[in-house]
Structure formats: C-alpha cells, structure tokens
Amino acid sequence: MTADTRSSADLRAAYTADYFLGDCGGYETYRTFGGKRLDARLACLARLIALREGATPLRVLDLGCGRGELTRHCAARGHWVVAVDYAPAALRLAEECFAGEPRLRARVTLCQAPVTEPSVWQGPYDLIFAADVVEHLAPDEVARLYGLAARHLAPDGLLLVHTFPNLWYYRYGHPRRRRAAAARGEELPAEPRSAYERLMHINEQSPRRLRDQLRTAFPWFLLWAGDHGDPTGSLARSFTPSDWRAAPSLFALAGHAPVAAARVVAALLCPAPLDANAMLIENNPEIDFATLNARIAARLAAYDPPAPDAAAAVAEHAAPAGSAPPPPATASAMDESGGMRVATLAELLLLEDRALVEAERLLASIDELV
Numbered sequence: 001m002t003a004d005t006r007s008s009a010d011l012r013a014a015y016t017a018d019y020f021l022g023d024c025g026g027y028e029t030y031r032t033f034g035g036k037r038l039d040a041r042l043a044c045l046a047r048l049i050a051l052r053e054g055a056t057p058l059r060v061l062d063l064g065c066g067r068g069e070l071t072r073h074c075a076a077r078g079h080w081v082v083a084v085d086y087a088p089a090a091l092r093l094a095e096e097c098f099a100g101e102p103r104l105r106a107r108v109t110l111c112q113a114p115v116t117e118p119s120v121w122q123g124p125y126d127l128i129f130a131a132d133v134v135e136h137l138a139p140d141e142v143a144r145l146y147g148l149a150a151r152h153l154a155p156d157g158l159l160l161v162h163t164f165p166n167l168w169y170y171r172y173g174h175p176r177r178r179r180a181a182a183a184r185g186e187e188l189p190a191e192p193r194s195a196y197e198r199l200m201h202i203n204e205q206s207p208r209r210l211r212d213q214l215r216t217a218f219p220w221f222l223l224w225a226g227d228h229g230d231p232t233g234s235l236a237r238s239f240t241p242s243d244w245r246a247a248p249s250l251f252a253l254a255g256h257a258p259v260a261a262a263r264v265v266a267a268l269l270c271p272a273p274l275d276a277n278a279m280l281i282e283n284n285p286e287i288d289f290a291t292l293n294a295r296i297a298a299r300l301a302a303y304d305p306p307a308p309d310a311a312a313a314v315a316e317h318a319a320p321a322g323s324a325p326p327p328p329a330t331a332s333a334m335d336e337s338g339g340m341r342v343a344t345l346a347e348l349l350l351l352e353d354r355a356l357v358e359a360e361r362l363l364a365s366i367d368e369l370v
Helices: 008-014 017-022 027-033 040-051 069-076 088-096 139-152 167-183 195-200 207-217 241-246 261-268 289-301 308-318 345-369
Strands: 059-063 080-085 108-112 125-131 153-163 220-226 249-255 280-282 340-342
Touching: 008 195, 017 027, 017 088, 040 069, 040 125, 040 153, 040 249, 040 261, 059 069, 069 080, 069 108, 069 125, 080 088, 088 108, 125 139, 139 153, 139 207, 139 249, 153 207, 167 241, 207 220, 207 249
Parallel strands: 059 080, 059 125, 080 108, 125 153
Antiparallel strands: 153 249, 220 249, 280 340
C-alpha cells in the first residue's frame, strides 16, 4: 500500500459545512439539538473529564473542535476552554452551539488555526482533547501535536485521544464481516469508508502506530480498543487478536503521571452529568420564572402527600415511561447561581418547545393532588 504523503494543509478546503453537517460523526445529534447535547461518541470522552474535576474549574484545550459540542459541554460544566480548528465552517458551527448562552460563551476562546500552531498553545492545561483528530493529520504533525501536548500539560494533566477507525477494524475486520455476510446471502461493499473518509483520513491509526507515537512523547499512557457502545473495551477485559480487529475505535490517555486503569473504567461506566448536556442553561428571557415559581410554590404549599397507590398513579400520569423522576417537592423552576441554574422538570419541558402545554400539564397534575 502506497503511503499517503498529504498533510492536513492539503485538506483544509474540504472541511466545509456540508462535511460537518452531513458526514462528520455526530452530525445528526448536532442538527437535532444545535450542539447542546453530545452524541454517543463524544459522551464517552466527556465521562473522562471526571478524572480531573475537583473544586476549581479546569483549563481545557479542545483540538480540532469541529462543531464545538465538546467545547460547549466543558464550558457548561464550569471549565475554561480554548477550542482550536483551522476550518472557518467549524468555528461558525461552534459559535452556534452557544446560541442564547452568553455566559457559557464567555468561558470559551475560539481560535482559527492548525492544531500544531505553537502560538495557540498557552498551557498549562488540565485536559487536552484530541477527539477524532489524529487520523486527519500526517504522522509528523501527530508527533508535533504530542510534543506540544507534553510540554503544555499540567503535571497531573491528561491528553484524551479518540480515533476512528481503528485501522485494523477496516483492514482485517471488514473482510471477515464481508465473508460472514456473503455466507448469509447478504452483501457488504468492498470499501467500507465513506467518500469523506477516503479523502480526509490520511493517517488512520492502528494500535501499534498510536502506541509508538505516544510513547515517544509521554512517560505514561494508557491505550485501549472499544467503541461508544463498549467504551471500556480492552481496558476492562482481555482482548484476543480478533477482538482488537473487531473494535471500531481506539482510545488513549497520556500524561506525566499515571492514572489507575480501574479509575478510568469506573469513569467510563458513569454517564456524564446530564446538567452539562443541555440542562445547565442560561436564563431564558422568554420564560417568566418568577411567575412559574410562584404558581408551583402555591400548589406545593397546599399539597398533602397522597396514599402510595395514588402517588404512583399521579407519577405515571405526569411523567412518560422512561423519563426522569419528577423534581422534589421543594424544587423551584429556577435556582440562580451566578446566572446559571439547574433546570427542573418544569423548565426542561418549557425548553423543548412544549412550554405552555407542558407547564400547564405539570401544574394540573399538582392540582390533582391538592
């Protein structure tokens, strides 16, 4: 196979809005929620933020930020973020993630530049994300990126890497899947990659390639195979060679100080806080929270807990199956804290374009208890 001699500079013009909104992983979620929720792929990486979170906000660098969903998520969790992408279309979409959220936007610096441009690196950083970036860079660019990351990480900081595809998933796993499909009378295409993948993936990573470049830059790293449906993958259980070839994605952590694999597994098994996934939001001037709070408070003040059977019946009526439990009786629709507050069920319903109908339904369900 002929080596790809292109660099990311050769591909800059290909990173258009059409790509980000029609092929780049997670585009359906972005188009549905405007960047205010994470797709399953980014949600896996977001779980790892907990490895460094504490009492003070983190300094985060989001390399190749793309549409900006992960950038916004970090800001919603209270962190300071520098987001870098050389594509103008990416930064326009990232800006749109913060529609109606000026306080979140103030926590973010958007930089249009290559991820290996030294001037945009102003560490130390507690977390550096390289989410689906390295496969878009030439090997020498990846080496420069890792070198910059090693120099600009805080002593206990972490570089978080996700890359798709695991090269072995396509090179070795796809032919097996084609043969299995043919035995069932089905047909898979000879080429599994999309047109954009063929154009833009100039350096797809195998486990060995990713390992070798990380070990040249970092005294410690942790590499595993898996996917968003199985994020712990080879980190949680022993993988055979066939398992490595069947895993769609590769993950890695790297830094100056080790992190126990058990902590990483625990973080991956714990979903990221929902309040950062579009539930911590700016005050919405279209919602009269003072009036809504007063109405809810008045209903709750007159509320006597019903018998258990009645309570269960009302809960079933007020919340669709599978939805989050109702807020506690002491909750209000807005609990302000520096311009941000945790949304309750009443407000979440308002924010999903069912404002009047659902708010009235919530209040009516409370009325039924009084």
